[in-house]
Amino acid sequence: MFDNSTKIYVAGHRGLVGSAIWNNLKTRGFHNLIGKTHAELDLMDSGKVRDFFDREQPEAVILAAAHVGGIMANSKYRADFIYNNLQIQQNVIGESFRHGVKKLLFLGSTCIYPRMAAQPMKETELLTSCLEYTNEPYAIAKIAGLKMCESFSLQYGCNYIAVMPTNLYGPNDNFHLENSHVMPAMIRKMFLAKCLEDGDFEKIREDLNKRPVESINGSAEKEEIIGLLAKYGIEKDVLTLWGTGSALREFLWSEDMADASLHVLLNVDFKDTYPLGSKEIRNCHINIGTGKEISIKALAELIKEEIQYKGNILWDSSKPDGTPRKLTDVSKLRSLGWRHKIEIEEGVSKLVSWYKEN
Numbered sequence: 001m002f003d004n005s006t007k008i009y010v011a012g013h014r015g016l017v018g019s020a021i022w023n024n025l026k027t028r029g030f031h032n033l034i035g036k037t038h039a040e041l042d043l044m045d046s047g048k049v050r051d052f053f054d055r056e057q058p059e060a061v062i063l064a065a066a067h068v069g070g071i072m073a074n075s076k077y078r079a080d081f082i083y084n085n086l087q088i089q090q091n092v093i094g095e096s097f098r099h100g101v102k103k104l105l106f107l108g109s110t111c112i113y114p115r116m117a118a119q120p121m122k123e124t125e126l127l128t129s130c131l132e133y134t135n136e137p138y139a140i141a142k143i144a145g146l147k148m149c150e151s152f153s154l155q156y157g158c159n160y161i162a163v164m165p166t167n168l169y170g171p172n173d174n175f176h177l178e179n180s181h182v183m184p185a186m187i188r189k190m191f192l193a194k195c196l197e198d199g200d201f202e203k204i205r206e207d208l209n210k211r212p213v214e215s216i217n218g219s220a221e222k223e224e225i226i227g228l229l230a231k232y233g234i235e236k237d238v239l240t241l242w243g244t245g246s247a248l249r250e251f252l253w254s255e256d257m258a259d260a261s262l263h264v265l266l267n268v269d270f271k272d273t274y275p276l277g278s279k280e281i282r283n284c285h286i287n288i289g290t291g292k293e294i295s296i297k298a299l300a301e302l303i304k305e306e307i308q309y310k311g312n313i314l315w316d317s318s319k320p321d322g323t324p325r326k327l328t329d330v331s332k333l334r335s336l337g338w339r340h341k342i343e344i345e346e347g348v349s350k351l352v353s354w355y356k357e358n
Contacts, residue, residue: 170254
């Protein structure tokens with residue numbers, strides 16, 4: 001079905017996962033790739049998405065574009081997270097069907113599983129009880145996306161597969177303090193705290209010039225910058241982080257995720273995602289992860305050691321921890337022939353180095 005000239009559209013090719021998938025495709029020799037920035041193609045605009053598919057006629061689609069963020073953003077912008085993601089999915093999956101796309105890979109998230117799902121979470125845990133409140137709108141959008149893939153494949157014989165990655169991290173991650181996920185937020189906070197500890201204000205200004213916070217960049221007065229950092233728990237001798245640190249999380253290096261995604265795209269068909277002879281075909285999505293977990297507190301200590309910050313870490317228990325535990329069962333993925341390569345210690349070291357360089 002695929003050769004190096006296959007025309008593949010990667011939606012979200014500049015993001016954390018999309019950029020890793022794009023690079024992995026290039027490494028594998030695929031050269032007929034299509035990627036559009038948000039400025040070039042607004043995936044929420046159905047007319048523009050239809051015109052794009054009319055013009056480009058991709059043979060395969062990887063839907064890695066999404067409206068994403070951490071606990072703070074998910075709690076504050078609930079309508080945006082459900083509406084934007086539903087629009088993106090509706091447009092891209094719908095036009096893929098109308099234009100006869102041969103294969104589609106949809107990327108979701110393990111936040112689709114109930115807050116108190118049995119651990120490790122098998123694909124069959126989907127829709128068995130209540131979702132985590134803080135990210136419920138985003139999770140519902142992703143559940144809708146995977147059910148669209150499942151339903152189009154069952155009704156029309158499409159080859160649409162949904163994969164659910166665990167927490168991802170890696171190059172091109174989102175480090176903006178107002179809406180980033182736990183690991184990149186922690187790395188940036190620890191880096192800035194280390195700069196304060198070292199009295200290196202030039203580095204702080206350089207950091208804020210690249211990634212302003214609340215519209216404040218490195219040209220602001222020193223006192224204003226210090227006040228801004230303190231608001232986010234970043235001080236010279238103390239770094240305050242959200243929650244208790246007791247929540248357990250699984251993390252997957254984004255380049256591993258890209259490799260797993262392409263393994264599924266190139267080697268797995270929809271018919272391979274459920275048991276033969278099933279009376280009711282459901283839960284056809286595939287978990288992608290490591291099957292290993294670490295506490296948020298232990299992760300903070302790993303990052304602290306890597307950055308060599310000597311201050312104290314405090315935990316603000318008035319802030320939410322999110323789901324207590326989110327460990328994926330990856331036996332389905334392994335049975336399909338793939339397992340991860342990068343362990344958390346190596347990954348944290350690589351991401352800290354990447355952030356310092358970028």
